[in-house]
Amino acid sequence: MAEQKDKIFSAYSEKVMDHFTHPRNCGEIPDASGIGNVGNAVCGDIMRMYIKVENNIIVDAKFKTFGCAAALATSSMVTEMIKGKTVDEALKISNKAVAEALGGLPPIKMHCSVLAEHALRAALADYYKKIGKDPSTFEPKKESHEH
């Protein structure tokens, strides 16, 4: 049984396992500057991302994810990656960059990293709306969260 378990986990890098078992920045920001909610219609996983922006810098980021190991690990990693970055820099972070930072994801789990990218973009879009800017160039479409 233990052997079987190891085989299953071997599909994931050590970093994915680390972020899955010890997620960074899990929680919420009560006075968030932006909140992004996304879900994958196929697997049913959902992700909520909170960002706090001060002087155009993301000073804090947190998430709540009800999903698979890859969804949790990518949420954790993306919140680490955006802290201290400007809004424009955060917008350049792709799901591939998040997966690479985690040492890669199995191809079948790459869509989970898309959820993290979209949660970030949705949070940034929410922030844009709050400050009166148009987020239409990067705001994720609702129907795009599929496998």
Ligand code: FES
């Ligand atoms: S299986 Fe749904 S996001 Fe990973």
